[in-house]
Amino acid sequence: MKNILLYSALLIFGLVAPFLFPAFKMQISFLWILIILAMTWDVQGGQMGYNTFGNILFFGIGMYLCAGIQIGMFFPLAEWTISGGEKTFVHTPTQYFQGFFVGLIFAGIVPALVAGLIGYGILGLRGHYFAICTLALGIAAGEIAGGIELIGAGQGMTSPPWPKNIGDTELRSEFFYYICLVLMIATFVFLQWAYKTRFGLVLNAIRDNEDKAEAMGIYTMRYKIIGWVVSAFFVGMAGGLMGNMVGYIEPTEIAFAGPTFGVFMVLMAILGGKGTLWGPVIGATVFHIFKEGFWTFFLGWQYVALGILIVVIVVFFPEGIMGWFREKYPEKFGEVIDEADRKAQVELK
Amino acid sequence: MDLLIFKAPILMVQASMDGILIGILFALIAYGMALQWGVMNIINIAQGELVIMGGYVAYFMYVIGIHPAFGVIVAPIIMYFVGVGLYKLVINKVVDRDLFISILATFGISILTQQLMNFIFGSDVVVAQSNFGTTMLFDNSVTLPNSKIFSALVSVIVAIVLVIYMKKSKLGRAIRATAQNARAAKILGVDTEKVYAATFGINAALCGVAGACIAITFTLHPYVGLPYTVRSFMIVILAGLGNLPGVALSGMALGVFEEFADYLLGTEFRIGAVFLLLVLILVYRRFKLSRKREYLK
Numbered sequence: 001m002k003n004i005l006l007y008s009a010l011l012i013f014g015l016v017a018p019f020l021f022p023a024f025k026m027q028i029s030f031l032w033i034l035i036i037l038a039m040t041w042d043v044q045g046g047q048m049g050y051n052t053f054g055n056i057l058f059f060g061i062g063m064y065l066c067a068g069i070q071i072g073m074f075f076p077l078a079e080w081t082i083s084g085g086e087k088t089f090v091h092t093p094t095q096y097f098q099g100f101f102v103g104l105i106f107a108g109i110v111p112a113l114v115a116g117l118i119g120y121g122i123l124g125l126r127g128h129y130f131a132i133c134t135l136a137l138g139i140a141a142g143e144i145a146g147g148i149e150l151i152g153a154g155q156g157m158t159s160p161p162w163p164k165n166i167g168d169t170e171l172r173s174e175f176f177y178y179i180c181l182v183l184m185i186a187t188f189v190f191l192q193w194a195y196k197t198r199f200g201l202v203l204n205a206i207r208d209n210e211d212k213a214e215a216m217g218i219y220t221m222r223y224k225i226i227g228w229v230v231s232a233f234f235v236g237m238a239g240g241l242m243g244n245m246v247g248y249i250e251p252t253e254i255a256f257a258g259p260t261f262g263v264f265m266v267l268m269a270i271l272g273g274k275g276t277l278w279g280p281v282i283g284a285t286v287f288h289i290f291k292e293g294f295w296t297f298f299l300g301w302q303y304v305a306l307g308i309l310i311v312v313i314v315v316f317f318p319e320g321i322m323g324w325f326r327e328k329y330p331e332k333f334g335e336v337i338d339e340a341d342r343k344a345q346v347e348l349k
Numbered sequence: 350m351d352l353l354i355f356k357a358p359i360l361m362v363q364a365s366m367d368g369i370l371i372g373i374l375f376a377l378i379a380y381g382m383a384l385q386w387g388v389m390n391i392i393n394i395a396q397g398e399l400v401i402m403g404g405y406v407a408y409f410m411y412v413i414g415i416h417p418a419f420g421v422i423v424a425p426i427i428m429y430f431v432g433v434g435l436y437k438l439v440i441n442k443v444v445d446r447d448l449f450i451s452i453l454a455t456f457g458i459s460i461l462t463q464q465l466m467n468f469i470f471g472s473d474v475v476v477a478q479s480n481f482g483t484t485m486l487f488d489n490s491v492t493l494p495n496s497k498i499f500s501a502l503v504s505v506i507v508a509i510v511l512v513i514y515m516k517k518s519k520l521g522r523a524i525r526a527t528a529q530n531a532r533a534a535k536i537l538g539v540d541t542e543k544v545y546a547a548t549f550g551i552n553a554a555l556c557g558v559a560g561a562c563i564a565i566t567f568t569l570h571p572y573v574g575l576p577y578t579v580r581s582f583m584i585v586i587l588a589g590l591g592n593l594p595g596v597a598l599s600g601m602a603l604g605v606f607e608e609f610a611d612y613l614l615g616t617e618f619r620i621g622a623v624f625l626l627l628v629l630i631l632v633y634r635r636f637k638l639s640r641k642r643e644y645l646k
Binding site for chain 1: 392439442443448449450452453454456457458459460461462463464465468575579582586615617618620621624625627628631632635636639644645646
């Protein structure tokens with residue numbers, strides 16, 4: 001009952017927020033994207049114990065793919081990138097929305113396929129080898145995207161602009177706001193459900209001791225790949241959305257942005273408390289408020305502040321906000337073994 | 350294939366020579382990485398930034414009018430203290446913890462130092478002119494800048510001195526003892542805290558030497574540190590910890606690979622090729638080990 005109240009209050013807040021804070025519409029949309037990134041990172045980093053720096057790969061693939069499909073469905077892509085996009089070609093509203101939804105779906109599916117394909121090789125690595133390998137993967141993708149002429153090379157490309165004849169920019173930000181909100185809720189609900197099933201238990205078993213999990217007869221590789229595919233799907237969609245919201249795609253600063261979004265997602269999940277459902281959500285919210293609220297004070301010094309923040313959080317506060325709550329008030333926030341959990345455990349036997 | 354390198358095979362000699370000379374520098378950086386990894390069990394993502402910082406020391410000397418080649422003496426001294434300071438501030442808190450914590454913490458340091466260097470030296474690509482001239486080989490068809498030969502020689506000398514120091518000196522013995530078993534070393538009266546600080550300092554000093562060499566042979570830029578980290582990581586996993594000939598060989602092999610990738614794929618894919626190679630090596634080793642039901646540790 002308490003939970004239903006909490007969820008409905010949050011849902012109502014999400015629905016009316018663009019009218020309550022019209023000036024922060026875009027900022028709150030970015031917050032939903034960041035929550036998606038943090039939650040999907042937590043599938044690997046928190047629940048499975050595989051600390052990845054490479055989820056940014058799927059973010060970038062989704063971003064380029066969504067924009068590429070939106071353009072390529074109606075116009076020649078090469079000419080678009082050469083001419084700087086919107087100056088030569090104009091999407092009609094129908095074309096825009098057709099392209100957007102088809103692109104968004106592909107931005108989810110293709111990264112998921114990529115994750116499935118490379119997963120078998122890369123998820124066999126463990127610990128820091130996995131971390132460094134995925135770090136290299138993300139940066140390699142950025143460098144390679146920066147060398148491909150078709151998608152604008154190092155200059156980047158513009159994603160299709162909002163068709164002017166159906167409404168102003170207010171309508172545009174509301175449209176993207178609700179798409180982001182829907183995607184965020186879908187991610188949350190899906191992961192909440194998934195963590196309660198056998199899948200979630202297996203992920204935790206892998207985190208606790210992979211060798212033992214394997215000895216128990218669980219084919220861990222399958223679950224690791226499924227986990228990565230799920231992450232890639234949602235991250236890819238978030239990337240596609242992000243590309244449209246920013247309106248401009250650049251290989252190393254926006255799409256495969258290891259030092260910004262790639263680190264943000266790790267940091268947010270750790271700040272909130274990794275391995276918990278609510279941790280990444282709280283972490284992303286706190287981080288986003290901190291970032292947007294204080295970034296202006298550090299003008300020019302953002303990355304110095306970010307570096308210090310990373311060191312401080314990781315070294316002095318690795319258990320995160322939820323972890324701290326758990327330790328302080330175990331009766332309220334500690335692990336509760338409920339009926340559903342117990343049933344799932346019985347099934348496992 | 351109408352690539353230049355197949356039309357003019359002498360370019361292969363050029364690429365190999367360039368690759369070997371730069372590979373020795375990579376091996377020097379990787380040696381520092383292996384040292385701290387073996388002794389302190391941390392992976393330092395900020396390794397590349399230490400290199401670039403050492404390079405900027407040499408560049409600063411060049412700007413104020415001292416010949417930048419003296420940077421190979423000054424940079425390690427300054428970098429040693431930077432390394433010890435960094436250890437006292439942050440690294441000592443991540444030594445005994447999960448490797449991922451050290452990766453992420455040093456990642457934070459790397460972002461921080463990149464930005465600080467950007468403030469101090471600007472974001473332009475800079476180079477410290479050494480005016481050493483060039484050596485011509487094979488009827489002037491292969492050109493080798495003397496600065497590259499100089500830096501390779503310096504690296505070899507530094508590596509030899511370090512190996513002898515590690516074998517003979519008291520600190521070297523203490524470092525090796527700590528690497529083998531930190532607890533036992535502590536019981537036998539080794540001040541492991543001091544050993545760790547010295548190890549990180551020596552690593553930073555090695556990075557300083559390599560950085561000063563890079564400043565006179567190549568270009569410097571605040572944001573190019575990460576490729577050096579990845580290269581040294583790659584060399585270490587190829588060669589294994591504490592295998593100096595292996596480190597030297599794989600460093601040179603990596604250098605040659607890079608030069609060939611540069612000619613074959615184009616300069617814009619050079620860094621991408623390095624990063625992809627790391628992924629491929631790791632995946633290859635994982636498949637090889639998984640036949641024996643093992644994994645990379």
